[in-house]
Amino acid sequence: MVLKAYFNLLSFGYTQSSSDHSLFFKHYNDSITALLVYVNDVILAGNNLQEIDHVKAYLDAAFKIKDLHDLKFFLGLEVACSKHGITLYQCKYALDILSDAGYLACKPTTTPMDSFVKLSNIVGDFLSDPTYYRRLVGRLLYLTSTRLDLSFAVQQLSQFLDKPTSAHLQAANRVLCYVKSCPAYGLFFLASSNLTLKAFSDSDWARCPATRKSITVSESSSEVQYRALASTTCELQWLHYLLQDLHVLHSHPALLFYDNKSAL
Known part of the structure; x- marks a missing residue:
């Protein structure tokens, strides 16, 4: 029923994006409304508040929805809006990673990796249980959604998921120490820019x-x-x-x- 309701948006004048099938949009004169769907979560954005209210009423009639009003949090992403622009960050998610790893009180570092260290599969002892390492790298991978400064380090760590060693775990822990130094880093999109x-x-x-x-x-x-x-x-x-x-x-x-x- 949920999927049917979304696709019925086409009869409301919405178009499904050919680049991202979870994105629907509607243009009318100078107004635009965009609707992004992820399972049962929906983001509505646009410059026509009347159209946004109309879509919300339609969705609520098709299946009961909970209107959370202005976007603050979505799939682990935090959103802060101002007249200057929009900031996306994952501070709570980063702190949760640190807490689960026991690194909330760790000493921060200024870089995510040691530039003199080259990771390989011949240094260190193989971990008896690689599950923790794999889970940690997976969580760090999602953190790179807004933390591009972590991309290279996490990409390097991801190459050793099959047989991680103590050296790889040490490198992953260094990334945690770096995250501790700046958990609220993110992406800022200016309201007006070329x-x-x-x-x-x-x-x-x-x-x-x-x-x-x-x-x-x-x-x-x-x-x-x-x-x-x-x-x-x-x-x-x-x-x-x-x-x-x-x-x-x-x-x-x-x-x-x-x-x-x-x-x-």
């Missing part, structure tokens, strides 16, 4: 000290960089399609930064 899509692409080749293998299967550093560029380009194209659905003008090309001349 929209420019930018992306940064990089990859490695044969860096594993044990096997000399790459994360991406390739025969040269140029090829692995080129594949990384292609993957990043697909992400940029998806964002461009999403902006088109929302009628957000982005007339100039997206910028893609990388550091490999041979890939060019």
Whole structure:
């Protein structure tokens, strides 16, 4: 019944996004209303309050809903709005991770990883029970939704989920110490700014000290960089399609930064 009600939005003049099937939107003159669905949770946004009230009344008639009013919390994401813009962060989620790991009182560090440490599967003793490590890395992975400063460290830790060692756990604990130093870091979106899509692409080749293998299967550093560029380009194209659905003008090309001349 819930799914049927959502798809009946099409008869209300809504369009389902081809880029994200959980997103519905409606344009009328200068107004826009967007509805994002995740299982039984819904976010409504737009500049037409009458249309938003109309949709809420329809959904409430189809299946009883609980109106939580202004968005504050959604799937572990915290939202703070002001006249200057919107901030997304995961402070409570980060503190929950620290609490469950027993690291609320740990000494903070200024970086998530030691730049001189290269993780591998030949250093340290294998963990007798890798479940804790896997669960911790999984929770840190979701934290990167708003903490891009953790992305590289968590990506490195994710490569050793099959047979983690004490060295990997030590590196993961360092990430926790870094999170302790800044649990409320997040993303800030200005209310008024010139929209420019930018992306940064990089990859490695044969860096594993044990096997000399790459994360991406390739025969040269140029090829692995080129594949990384292609993957990043697909992400940029998806964002461009999403902006088109929302009628957000982005007339100039997206910028893609990388550091490999041979890939060019």
